[in-house]
């Protein structure tokens with residue numbers, strides 16, 4: 001039986017673990033699934049890039065409190081090539097200054113040759129090797145939605161004694177109402193301490209000396225599985241603000257080699273994944289880019305118009321600081337094809353190719369990259385009531 005190695009944010013009992021099991025348990029009849037807990041989300045990215053696993057699960061967004069910004073920033077770190085972009089933008093700025101100076105020069109003066117778009121292209125092609133960039137060895141191959149039910153977990157039987165709470169940073173604002181109603185939101189009296197994962201938060205409780213005062217004054221917010229694994233009781237069940245609280249995870253898989261692509265060979269497990277997982281025939285594309293001519297009026301509008309022209313409908317748009325220069329943003333967009341006639345057809349890749357070609361040739365964007373193209377989970381349609 002061949003093995004599938006799946007990395008997730010550990011230790012066992014996290015919501016990421018739940019996501020990994022939801023995605024891969026259906027394959028356990030045909031494959032030996034080995035789950036590999038990672039200490040951080042950053043390590044989940046690193047391990048797939050280093051070929052230490054075949055798939056890796058990443059929390060991406062939550063229905064109540066939005067983006068998991070750490071995951072977005074890690075995508076940005078892996079897919080945006082800061083030093084290359086800095087160089088191109090510096091060159092763009094110089095050329096724009098030169099253009100302005102040329103415009104100010106009297107008509108009868110000897111004019112220098114105006115810059116052409118070809119000269120900008122030369123900039124990109126003459127980057128020194130330190131600025132040449134390599135794409136990561138992974139992309140997004142699926143999405144998985146997980147119902148998130150939080151619990152207050154503690155050895156204490158008296159909620160009024162709690163002085164310290166551990167949890168993952170994503171959790172606090174999903175339990176605002178409970179924390180407020182239980183007088184656990186007073187930051188002067190209660191220390192809220194971030195941990196790398198919710199299961200880690202419960203593990204912390206077990207490390208406090210048995211029978212100590214500190215054990216009885218400390219709690220964690222995590223899943224019922226984490227409570228079972230670490231054998232710490234639940235004092236309050238289902239403390240999330242919204243009953244439909246759901247986190248969307250992305251599944252990273254290894255990029256196919258060109259040879260595999262040409263021969264239309266997919267790793268066996270990936271084929272199985274598509275057969276067994278609960279996907280619809282609607283394909284989602286997750287892309288990232290920065291706007292090249294930030295100061296041009298309507299440049300974002302021009303970019304979005306290209307998606308519209310090629311029948312790709314915008315599902316979401318998010319920005320993160322680019323680090324390329326201050327107040328310049330990295331955009332993440334998710335688009336889906338209007339064409340959904342056939343089951344799991346791959347023709348819609350053509351629309352995306354046209355968009356990429358047009359956006360690059362019009363010099364509207366820099367570092368336009370497809371982070372992944374994958375089929376929408378059927379759960380999505382159940383949730384929106386479609």
Ligand SMILES: O=C(O)C(=O)Cc1ccccc1
Pocket residue numbers: 009013014015016017059148168170171196197198199247
């Ligand atoms: O800490 C966990 O359990 C995770 O998997 C990260 C997370 C935290 C809160 C909601 C969803 C995912």
